Amino acid sequence: MERVVIVGAGTFGASLAWWLTRRGDDVTLVDQFEPGDPRATSGGETRLIRCTHGADADYARMARRARTLWRELERESGEELMTECGVSWFAHRDDGWEADSLRTLGAEGIPAERLEVGEAARAFPSFKGDDLAWVLHEPEAGVLRAQKAVQTLAREAARHGAKLVRGRAAPDGERVLAGGATLEADRVIWSCGGWLAGLFPEHVTLRVTRQELFFFDGGPEWATAPGWVDYDRAFYGTGDIDGLGVKVAWDKEGPPLDPDADLPGPSDEVERTSRAYAAERFPALAQAPLVLSKRCRYEISPDSHFIAAPHPGHANVWIVGGGSGHGFKHGPAMAERLTRAWHEHAPLPPRFALGAREYAASLRSAGSNR
Ligand SMILES: Cc1cc2nc3c(=O)[nH]c(=O)nc-3n(C[C@H](O)[C@H](O)[C@H](O)COP(=O)(O)OP(=O)(O)OC[C@H]3O[C@@H](n4cnc5c(N)ncnc54)[C@H](O)[C@@H]3O)c2cc1C
Numbered sequence: 001m002e003r004v005v006i007v008g009a010g011t012f013g014a015s016l017a018w019w020l021t022r023r024g025d026d027v028t029l030v031d032q033f034e035p036g037d038p039r040a041t042s043g044g045e046t047r048l049i050r051c052t053h054g055a056d057a058d059y060a061r062m063a064r065r066a067r068t069l070w071r072e073l074e075r076e077s078g079e080e081l082m083t084e085c086g087v088s089w090f091a092h093r094d095d096g097w098e099a100d101s102l103r104t105l106g107a108e109g110i111p112a113e114r115l116e117v118g119e120a121a122r123a124f125p126s127f128k129g130d131d132l133a134w135v136l137h138e139p140e141a142g143v144l145r146a147q148k149a150v151q152t153l154a155r156e157a158a159r160h161g162a163k164l165v166r167g168r169a170a171p172d173g174e175r176v177l178a179g180g181a182t183l184e185a186d187r188v189i190w191s192c193g194g195w196l197a198g199l200f201p202e203h204v205t206l207r208v209t210r211q212e213l214f215f216f217d218g219g220p221e222w223a224t225a226p227g228w229v230d231y232d233r234a235f236y237g238t239g240d241i242d243g244l245g246v247k248v249a250w251d252k253e254g255p256p257l258d259p260d261a262d263l264p265g266p267s268d269e270v271e272r273t274s275r276a277y278a279a280e281r282f283p284a285l286a287q288a289p290l291v292l293s294k295r296c297r298y299e300i301s302p303d304s305h306f307i308a309a310p311h312p313g314h315a316n317v318w319i320v321g322g323g324s325g326h327g328f329k330h331g332p333a334m335a336e337r338l339t340r341a342w343h344e345h346a347p348l349p350p351r352f353a354l355g356a357r358e359y360a361a362s363l364r365s366a367g368s369n370r
Helices: 011-023 057-077 097-108 117-121 146-159 193-199 220-224 268-281 328-344
Strands: 003-007 026-031 046-049 087-091 113-115 134-138 142-145 163-166 169-172 175-178 181-183 187-190 207-216 227-230 235-240 246-250 290-300 307-311 314-321
Touching: 003 011, 003 175, 011 026, 011 146, 011 314, 011 328, 026 146, 046 057, 046 235, 046 328, 057 097, 057 146, 057 328, 087 097, 097 134, 113 117, 117 134, 142 146, 146 163, 146 328, 193 290, 193 314, 207 268, 220 235, 235 268, 246 268, 268 290, 307 328, 314 328
Parallel strands: 003 026, 003 187, 026 163, 087 227, 187 314
Antiparallel strands: 046 142, 087 134, 113 134, 169 175, 175 181, 207 246, 207 290, 227 235, 235 246, 307 314
16 A cells, blocks of 8 residues: 555546555545646546557557546446547548558457448538548547546545545655645655646646637537547547537647636637538538637647656656647556556556657647647
8 A cells, every 4th residue: 555645636647546546545636626627638528539549559559448447437436427429530541540540450459440431421410521531430439528537536536535635736856745734655646737847847848738629509410420530630529419519629739828827718710710620521510600619728748648757856756647639538547557567567658758759740630749
Protein backbone atom coordinates (compact mmCIF):
# COMPACT_ATOMS: atom_id res chain seq x y z
CA MET A 1 0.00 0.00 0.00
CA GLU A 2 1.35 3.41 -0.98
CA ARG A 3 0.39 6.91 0.12
CA VAL A 4 -0.25 8.77 -3.13
CA VAL A 5 -1.10 12.42 -3.81
CA ILE A 6 -2.51 13.17 -7.26
CA VAL A 7 -2.87 16.82 -8.32
CA GLY A 8 -5.36 17.23 -11.17
CA ALA A 9 -8.68 15.39 -11.46
CA GLY A 10 -9.00 15.29 -15.26
CA THR A 11 -9.14 12.01 -17.14
CA PHE A 12 -5.53 11.13 -16.28
CA GLY A 13 -5.60 12.04 -12.57
CA ALA A 14 -9.13 10.83 -11.78
CA SER A 15 -8.48 7.54 -13.61
CA LEU A 16 -5.34 7.05 -11.53
CA ALA A 17 -7.25 7.78 -8.33
CA TRP A 18 -9.89 5.19 -9.29
CA TRP A 19 -7.32 2.62 -10.28
CA LEU A 20 -5.03 3.06 -7.26
CA THR A 21 -7.78 3.11 -4.62
CA ARG A 22 -9.09 -0.21 -5.98
CA ARG A 23 -5.57 -1.52 -5.50
CA GLY A 24 -5.70 -0.44 -1.86
CA ASP A 25 -3.49 2.67 -2.03
CA ASP A 26 -4.16 5.63 0.25
CA VAL A 27 -5.00 8.33 -2.32
CA THR A 28 -5.51 12.08 -1.99
CA LEU A 29 -6.84 13.74 -5.15
CA VAL A 30 -6.35 17.51 -5.27
CA ASP A 31 -7.95 19.88 -7.77
CA GLN A 32 -8.50 23.61 -7.91
CA PHE A 33 -11.99 22.93 -9.37
CA GLU A 34 -14.69 20.29 -8.95
CA PRO A 35 -14.09 17.23 -11.19
CA GLY A 36 -15.58 17.85 -14.64
CA ASP A 37 -15.31 21.65 -14.46
CA PRO A 38 -15.52 23.08 -18.02
CA ARG A 39 -12.26 24.99 -17.49
CA ALA A 40 -10.44 21.63 -17.45
CA THR A 41 -9.92 19.91 -20.80
CA SER A 42 -11.77 16.82 -19.57
CA GLY A 43 -14.81 18.93 -18.71
CA GLY A 44 -16.50 18.78 -22.14
CA GLU A 45 -19.76 16.88 -22.63
CA THR A 46 -18.50 14.37 -25.21
CA ARG A 47 -15.24 12.93 -26.53
CA LEU A 48 -14.72 10.31 -29.24
CA ILE A 49 -13.35 6.92 -28.29
CA ARG A 50 -11.71 5.15 -31.21
CA CYS A 51 -8.82 2.78 -31.76
CA THR A 52 -7.92 4.27 -35.17
CA HIS A 53 -4.44 5.82 -34.83
CA GLY A 54 -2.89 5.52 -38.30
CA ALA A 55 0.02 3.06 -38.21
CA ASP A 56 0.45 3.41 -34.44
CA ALA A 57 -0.37 0.01 -32.88
CA ASP A 58 0.50 1.04 -29.31
CA TYR A 59 -2.18 3.76 -29.08
CA ALA A 60 -4.63 1.44 -30.88
CA ARG A 61 -4.11 -1.27 -28.26
CA MET A 62 -4.29 1.23 -25.40
CA ALA A 63 -7.59 2.67 -26.69
CA ARG A 64 -9.00 -0.83 -27.00
CA ARG A 65 -8.00 -1.63 -23.43
CA ALA A 66 -9.50 1.70 -22.31
CA ARG A 67 -12.83 0.72 -23.87
CA THR A 68 -12.91 -2.40 -21.68
CA LEU A 69 -12.05 -0.35 -18.58
CA TRP A 70 -14.68 2.33 -19.27
CA ARG A 71 -17.21 -0.52 -19.48
CA GLU A 72 -15.90 -1.80 -16.15
CA LEU A 73 -16.44 1.66 -14.63
CA GLU A 74 -19.97 1.70 -16.05
CA ARG A 75 -20.74 -1.66 -14.43
CA GLU A 76 -19.23 -0.60 -11.13
CA SER A 77 -20.99 2.78 -10.99
CA GLY A 78 -24.26 2.01 -12.76
CA GLU A 79 -23.70 5.08 -14.98
CA GLU A 80 -24.04 5.08 -18.78
CA LEU A 81 -20.80 6.68 -19.95
CA MET A 82 -20.26 5.36 -23.47
CA THR A 83 -22.45 5.21 -26.58
CA GLU A 84 -21.15 2.68 -29.07
CA CYS A 85 -22.44 4.45 -32.19
CA GLY A 86 -19.32 3.64 -34.26
CA VAL A 87 -16.92 6.18 -35.78
CA SER A 88 -16.56 6.73 -39.55
CA TRP A 89 -13.31 8.15 -41.02
CA PHE A 90 -13.70 9.91 -44.36
CA ALA A 91 -10.78 8.82 -46.58
CA HIS A 92 -9.73 11.10 -49.44
CA ARG A 93 -7.11 8.66 -50.78
CA ASP A 94 -6.00 5.04 -50.70
CA ASP A 95 -2.65 5.61 -49.03
CA GLY A 96 -3.38 7.89 -46.11
CA TRP A 97 -4.15 7.77 -42.39
CA GLU A 98 -7.24 5.59 -42.91
CA ALA A 99 -5.41 2.93 -44.95
CA ASP A 100 -2.64 2.77 -42.34
CA SER A 101 -5.29 2.52 -39.64
CA LEU A 102 -7.22 -0.26 -41.36
CA ARG A 103 -4.04 -2.34 -41.67
CA THR A 104 -3.09 -1.74 -38.04
CA LEU A 105 -6.53 -2.45 -36.65
CA GLY A 106 -6.71 -5.65 -38.72
CA ALA A 107 -3.36 -6.83 -37.36
CA GLU A 108 -4.54 -6.09 -33.80
CA GLY A 109 -7.86 -7.92 -34.27
CA ILE A 110 -9.87 -4.72 -33.64
CA PRO A 111 -13.11 -4.59 -35.65
CA ALA A 112 -12.91 -2.14 -38.59
CA GLU A 113 -14.24 -2.22 -42.13
CA ARG A 114 -13.65 -0.57 -45.46
CA LEU A 115 -16.94 0.84 -46.79
CA GLU A 116 -17.85 2.27 -50.15
CA VAL A 117 -18.95 5.87 -49.79
CA GLY A 118 -22.58 5.11 -50.70
CA GLU A 119 -22.76 2.39 -48.10
CA ALA A 120 -21.25 4.60 -45.38
CA ALA A 121 -23.64 7.41 -46.30
CA ARG A 122 -26.65 5.34 -45.24
CA ALA A 123 -25.65 5.65 -41.55
CA PHE A 124 -26.12 9.45 -41.71
CA PRO A 125 -29.52 11.19 -42.16
CA SER A 126 -27.86 13.36 -44.82
CA PHE A 127 -24.45 12.89 -46.47
CA LYS A 128 -22.49 14.09 -49.47
CA GLY A 129 -19.24 12.26 -50.14
CA ASP A 130 -18.33 12.78 -53.79
CA ASP A 131 -14.88 14.07 -52.72
CA LEU A 132 -14.16 10.83 -50.81
CA ALA A 133 -12.42 7.64 -51.96
CA TRP A 134 -13.83 5.37 -49.23
CA VAL A 135 -14.77 5.30 -45.56
CA LEU A 136 -13.12 3.45 -42.68
CA HIS A 137 -15.77 2.42 -40.16
CA GLU A 138 -14.92 1.30 -36.64
CA PRO A 139 -18.20 -0.21 -35.36
CA GLU A 140 -17.17 -0.60 -31.71
CA ALA A 141 -15.93 2.97 -31.41
CA GLY A 142 -18.20 5.75 -30.20
CA VAL A 143 -18.65 8.60 -27.78
CA LEU A 144 -17.77 9.00 -24.10
CA ARG A 145 -19.73 11.37 -21.86
CA ALA A 146 -16.50 13.00 -20.73
CA GLN A 147 -17.60 15.32 -17.94
CA LYS A 148 -19.85 12.65 -16.44
CA ALA A 149 -17.09 10.04 -16.80
CA VAL A 150 -14.56 12.18 -14.89
CA GLN A 151 -17.12 12.89 -12.16
CA THR A 152 -17.86 9.16 -11.97
CA LEU A 153 -14.16 8.27 -11.70
CA ALA A 154 -13.71 10.74 -8.83
CA ARG A 155 -16.87 9.56 -7.08
CA GLU A 156 -15.88 5.90 -7.37
CA ALA A 157 -12.36 6.72 -6.17
CA ALA A 158 -13.88 8.46 -3.13
CA ARG A 159 -16.14 5.46 -2.50
CA HIS A 160 -13.02 3.29 -2.45
CA GLY A 161 -11.44 5.62 0.11
CA ALA A 162 -9.77 8.50 -1.80
CA LYS A 163 -9.76 11.91 -0.11
CA LEU A 164 -10.84 14.69 -2.49
CA VAL A 165 -9.25 18.05 -1.67
CA ARG A 166 -10.25 21.31 -3.35
CA GLY A 167 -7.41 23.82 -3.74
CA ARG A 168 -4.69 25.16 -6.00
CA ALA A 169 -1.48 23.22 -5.40
CA ALA A 170 2.19 24.05 -5.93
CA PRO A 171 5.20 21.72 -5.94
CA ASP A 172 7.75 21.94 -3.14
CA GLY A 173 10.35 19.33 -4.05
CA GLU A 174 8.72 15.99 -3.29
CA ARG A 175 5.89 17.64 -1.36
CA VAL A 176 2.66 19.32 -2.40
CA LEU A 177 1.55 22.65 -0.99
CA ALA A 178 -2.24 22.90 -1.17
CA GLY A 179 -4.69 25.14 0.66
CA GLY A 180 -2.26 26.03 3.45
CA ALA A 181 -1.31 22.38 4.08
CA THR A 182 1.82 20.45 3.11
CA LEU A 183 1.03 17.01 1.73
CA GLU A 184 3.64 14.27 1.85
CA ALA A 185 3.38 10.91 0.13
CA ASP A 186 5.33 7.92 -1.18
CA ARG A 187 4.39 9.03 -4.69
CA VAL A 188 3.14 12.35 -6.10
CA ILE A 189 1.55 12.70 -9.55
CA TRP A 190 1.07 16.05 -11.25
CA SER A 191 -1.64 15.48 -13.89
CA CYS A 192 -2.47 19.13 -14.42
CA GLY A 193 -3.45 19.32 -18.10
CA GLY A 194 -2.73 22.74 -19.62
CA TRP A 195 -1.24 24.00 -16.34
CA LEU A 196 1.69 21.52 -16.43
CA ALA A 197 4.04 23.73 -18.43
CA GLY A 198 3.58 26.59 -15.94
CA LEU A 199 4.24 24.29 -13.00
CA PHE A 200 7.34 22.65 -14.52
CA PRO A 201 8.60 25.08 -17.17
CA GLU A 202 12.06 23.55 -17.28
CA HIS A 203 10.70 20.07 -18.06
CA VAL A 204 7.40 20.40 -19.94
CA THR A 205 6.68 22.03 -23.29
CA LEU A 206 3.00 22.36 -24.21
CA ARG A 207 1.01 24.69 -26.41
CA VAL A 208 -2.33 25.59 -24.86
CA THR A 209 -4.74 26.63 -27.59
CA ARG A 210 -8.30 27.84 -27.91
CA GLN A 211 -10.68 25.41 -29.69
CA GLU A 212 -14.34 25.80 -30.63
CA LEU A 213 -17.29 23.44 -30.99
CA PHE A 214 -20.66 24.02 -32.69
CA PHE A 215 -23.91 22.07 -32.17
CA PHE A 216 -26.75 22.18 -34.71
CA ASP A 217 -30.39 21.14 -34.36
CA GLY A 218 -30.65 18.52 -37.10
CA GLY A 219 -33.67 16.71 -35.66
CA PRO A 220 -34.09 13.42 -33.78
CA GLU A 221 -32.87 11.35 -36.76
CA TRP A 222 -29.30 12.35 -35.84
CA ALA A 223 -29.48 10.57 -32.46
CA THR A 224 -28.11 7.32 -33.87
CA ALA A 225 -25.58 8.69 -36.39
CA PRO A 226 -21.96 7.57 -35.98
CA GLY A 227 -19.19 9.82 -34.77
CA TRP A 228 -16.99 10.92 -37.68
CA VAL A 229 -13.58 12.32 -38.52
CA ASP A 230 -12.41 13.92 -41.76
CA TYR A 231 -8.71 13.55 -40.93
CA ASP A 232 -7.24 15.26 -44.00
CA ARG A 233 -9.62 18.22 -43.82
CA ALA A 234 -9.34 18.47 -40.03
CA PHE A 235 -13.01 18.27 -39.07
CA TYR A 236 -14.76 15.90 -36.69
CA GLY A 237 -18.06 15.56 -34.90
CA THR A 238 -20.84 13.41 -33.55
CA GLY A 239 -24.53 12.80 -34.08
CA ASP A 240 -26.97 14.29 -31.60
CA ILE A 241 -25.86 12.75 -28.30
CA ASP A 242 -28.23 13.39 -25.35
CA GLY A 243 -30.09 16.14 -27.23
CA LEU A 244 -27.06 18.45 -27.36
CA GLY A 245 -27.30 18.82 -31.12
CA VAL A 246 -25.15 17.58 -34.00
CA LYS A 247 -21.55 18.43 -33.11
CA VAL A 248 -19.22 19.86 -35.76
CA ALA A 249 -15.68 20.93 -34.86
CA TRP A 250 -12.85 22.39 -36.91
CA ASP A 251 -9.68 20.79 -35.59
CA LYS A 252 -7.29 23.45 -36.85
CA GLU A 253 -5.00 24.41 -34.00
CA GLY A 254 -6.43 27.61 -32.51
CA PRO A 255 -4.60 30.65 -31.11
CA PRO A 256 -2.70 30.40 -27.80
CA LEU A 257 -4.84 30.79 -24.68
CA ASP A 258 -3.44 30.97 -21.15
CA PRO A 259 -4.86 28.13 -19.00
CA ASP A 260 -6.05 30.67 -16.41
CA ALA A 261 -7.63 33.09 -18.90
CA ASP A 262 -11.42 33.28 -19.19
CA LEU A 263 -12.74 31.36 -22.19
CA PRO A 264 -13.59 33.99 -24.85
CA GLY A 265 -16.77 34.18 -26.94
CA PRO A 266 -17.18 32.43 -30.33
CA SER A 267 -15.12 33.60 -33.28
CA ASP A 268 -16.96 34.45 -36.51
CA GLU A 269 -14.32 32.80 -38.68
CA VAL A 270 -14.49 29.43 -36.90
CA GLU A 271 -18.31 29.48 -36.84
CA ARG A 272 -18.46 30.33 -40.58
CA THR A 273 -15.96 27.59 -41.45
CA SER A 274 -17.71 24.98 -39.29
CA ARG A 275 -21.11 25.85 -40.76
CA ALA A 276 -19.73 25.68 -44.30
CA TYR A 277 -18.27 22.22 -43.70
CA ALA A 278 -21.51 21.00 -42.09
CA ALA A 279 -23.55 22.24 -45.06
CA GLU A 280 -21.17 20.66 -47.57
CA ARG A 281 -20.80 17.24 -45.91
CA PHE A 282 -24.31 16.94 -44.41
CA PRO A 283 -26.53 19.04 -46.74
CA ALA A 284 -29.61 18.79 -44.50
CA LEU A 285 -27.71 20.78 -41.86
CA ALA A 286 -27.28 23.78 -44.19
CA GLN A 287 -30.24 25.61 -42.63
CA ALA A 288 -30.14 23.90 -39.23
CA PRO A 289 -30.25 26.33 -36.29
CA LEU A 290 -27.15 26.60 -34.13
CA VAL A 291 -28.21 25.47 -30.65
CA LEU A 292 -24.94 25.66 -28.76
CA SER A 293 -21.34 26.76 -29.21
CA LYS A 294 -18.49 26.07 -26.82
CA ARG A 295 -14.89 27.11 -26.30
CA CYS A 296 -12.26 24.94 -24.67
CA ARG A 297 -8.51 24.30 -24.67
CA TYR A 298 -6.13 21.79 -26.15
CA GLU A 299 -2.82 21.18 -24.36
CA ILE A 300 -0.56 19.98 -27.15
CA SER A 301 2.87 18.40 -26.81
CA PRO A 302 5.35 19.07 -29.64
CA ASP A 303 4.84 15.61 -31.17
CA SER A 304 1.28 14.99 -29.90
CA HIS A 305 2.49 12.06 -27.77
CA PHE A 306 1.52 11.91 -24.10
CA ILE A 307 3.83 12.76 -21.20
CA ALA A 308 4.27 10.18 -18.42
CA ALA A 309 7.63 10.36 -16.70
CA PRO A 310 9.37 10.86 -13.36
CA HIS A 311 10.58 14.33 -12.45
CA PRO A 312 14.33 14.39 -13.16
CA GLY A 313 15.10 15.59 -9.62
CA HIS A 314 12.64 13.41 -7.67
CA ALA A 315 12.08 9.81 -8.74
CA ASN A 316 8.80 9.51 -6.84
CA VAL A 317 7.28 12.64 -8.42
CA TRP A 318 5.60 11.98 -11.78
CA ILE A 319 4.38 14.30 -14.50
CA VAL A 320 1.48 13.02 -16.59
CA GLY A 321 -0.42 14.78 -19.39
CA GLY A 322 0.08 16.12 -22.88
CA GLY A 323 -3.28 14.76 -24.07
CA SER A 324 -2.84 16.73 -27.31
CA GLY A 325 -6.48 16.59 -28.31
CA HIS A 326 -6.70 12.78 -28.16
CA GLY A 327 -6.04 11.89 -24.52
CA PHE A 328 -9.46 11.56 -22.95
CA LYS A 329 -10.35 8.03 -23.98
CA HIS A 330 -7.02 6.63 -22.76
CA GLY A 331 -7.42 7.73 -19.10
CA PRO A 332 -8.11 4.38 -17.39
CA ALA A 333 -5.68 2.46 -19.63
CA MET A 334 -2.93 5.00 -18.88
CA ALA A 335 -3.66 4.54 -15.17
CA GLU A 336 -3.28 0.79 -15.50
CA ARG A 337 -0.09 1.23 -17.49
CA LEU A 338 1.46 3.62 -15.00
CA THR A 339 0.59 1.29 -12.12
CA ARG A 340 2.27 -1.59 -13.93
CA ALA A 341 5.33 0.56 -14.56
CA TRP A 342 5.56 1.45 -10.85
CA HIS A 343 4.84 -1.96 -9.39
CA GLU A 344 5.72 -4.55 -12.05
CA HIS A 345 8.56 -2.73 -13.84
CA ALA A 346 6.58 -2.80 -17.11
CA PRO A 347 8.33 -0.24 -19.34
CA LEU A 348 6.50 2.83 -20.59
CA PRO A 349 7.08 3.92 -24.19
CA PRO A 350 10.26 6.07 -24.36
CA ARG A 351 8.26 8.65 -26.31
CA PHE A 352 6.36 9.54 -23.08
CA ALA A 353 9.62 10.80 -21.54
CA LEU A 354 10.40 14.43 -20.64
CA GLY A 355 12.94 16.37 -22.66
CA ALA A 356 13.19 17.70 -26.19
CA ARG A 357 10.80 16.26 -28.77
CA GLU A 358 10.77 16.39 -32.54
CA TYR A 359 7.68 17.54 -34.40
CA ALA A 360 5.38 14.67 -35.45
CA ALA A 361 2.05 14.66 -37.25
CA SER A 362 -1.03 15.00 -35.07
CA LEU A 363 -2.79 11.90 -33.78
CA ARG A 364 -6.22 13.61 -33.90
CA SER A 365 -6.46 15.02 -37.44
CA ALA A 366 -4.29 16.86 -39.94
CA GLY A 367 -5.24 20.10 -38.15
CA SER A 368 -1.53 20.70 -37.52
CA ASN A 369 0.64 19.88 -34.57
CA ARG A 370 2.96 22.86 -34.86
C1 LIG B 1 -12.42 20.30 -27.99
C2 LIG B 1 -11.70 19.07 -27.56
C3 LIG B 1 -11.99 17.87 -28.17
C4 LIG B 1 -11.33 16.71 -27.79
N1 LIG B 1 -11.69 15.54 -28.36
C5 LIG B 1 -11.18 14.39 -27.88
C6 LIG B 1 -11.67 13.16 -28.36
O1 LIG B 1 -12.57 13.13 -29.21
N2 LIG B 1 -11.15 12.02 -27.86
C7 LIG B 1 -10.18 12.04 -26.90
O2 LIG B 1 -9.77 10.96 -26.46
N3 LIG B 1 -9.68 13.21 -26.42
C8 LIG B 1 -10.16 14.37 -26.89
N4 LIG B 1 -9.70 15.56 -26.42
C9 LIG B 1 -8.54 15.60 -25.54
C10 LIG B 1 -8.85 15.29 -24.10
O3 LIG B 1 -10.05 15.91 -23.70
C11 LIG B 1 -7.66 15.72 -23.23
O4 LIG B 1 -6.47 15.14 -23.74
C12 LIG B 1 -7.83 15.28 -21.80
O5 LIG B 1 -9.12 15.60 -21.31
C13 LIG B 1 -6.75 15.93 -20.92
O6 LIG B 1 -6.93 15.46 -19.61
P1 LIG B 1 -5.95 15.89 -18.45
O7 LIG B 1 -6.34 15.06 -17.28
O8 LIG B 1 -4.54 15.85 -18.90
O9 LIG B 1 -6.24 17.46 -18.21
P2 LIG B 1 -7.49 18.23 -17.60
O10 LIG B 1 -8.76 17.58 -17.92
O11 LIG B 1 -7.35 19.67 -17.96
O12 LIG B 1 -7.29 18.07 -16.02
C14 LIG B 1 -6.26 18.74 -15.35
C15 LIG B 1 -6.78 19.12 -13.97
O13 LIG B 1 -5.70 19.64 -13.22
C16 LIG B 1 -6.21 20.67 -12.39
N5 LIG B 1 -5.08 21.52 -12.01
C17 LIG B 1 -4.18 22.10 -12.82
N6 LIG B 1 -3.26 22.77 -12.12
C18 LIG B 1 -3.61 22.61 -10.81
C19 LIG B 1 -3.02 23.07 -9.60
N7 LIG B 1 -1.89 23.80 -9.56
N8 LIG B 1 -3.63 22.72 -8.43
C20 LIG B 1 -4.77 21.98 -8.43
N9 LIG B 1 -5.36 21.52 -9.58
C21 LIG B 1 -4.76 21.82 -10.74
C22 LIG B 1 -7.20 21.38 -13.28
O14 LIG B 1 -8.12 22.12 -12.53
C23 LIG B 1 -7.85 20.21 -14.04
O15 LIG B 1 -9.02 19.76 -13.40
C24 LIG B 1 -10.33 16.76 -26.79
C25 LIG B 1 -10.02 17.97 -26.18
C26 LIG B 1 -10.71 19.13 -26.55
C27 LIG B 1 -10.39 20.41 -25.88
